[in-house]
Amino acid sequence: MMLDRNALERLLSLDDAALTAVIRQLAAGAGVNTANLNFGKAELDNIRRALSLATEGDTSLAMDIIKNFKKQ
Numbered sequence: 001m002m003l004d005r006n007a008l009e010r011l012l013s014l015d016d017a018a019l020t021a022v023i024r025q026l027a028a029g030a031g032v033n034t035a036n037l038n039f040g041k042a043e044l045d046n047i048r049r050a051l052s053l054a055t056e057g058d059t060s061l062a063m064d065i066i067k068n069f070k071k072q
Contacts, residue, residue: 003059008051
């Protein structure tokens with residue numbers, strides 16, 4: 001998995017339903033119970049804002065976290 005500006009732009013281009021589906025897939029893959037995982041418009045707007053403001057350092061840190069999580 002590669003998390004870079006292109007990946008963020010692809011996520012930002014998704015409609016609400018598709019973005020929610022991707023988030024659910026990622027959460028389930030990390031072992032999170034997604035049965036009660038719901039996102040309202042405000043939460044999705046906040047996620048989009050965070051994705052749009054993410055720097056290269058942020059994406060690098062996120063990749064490090066993911067790699068360390070997978071080692072556990």
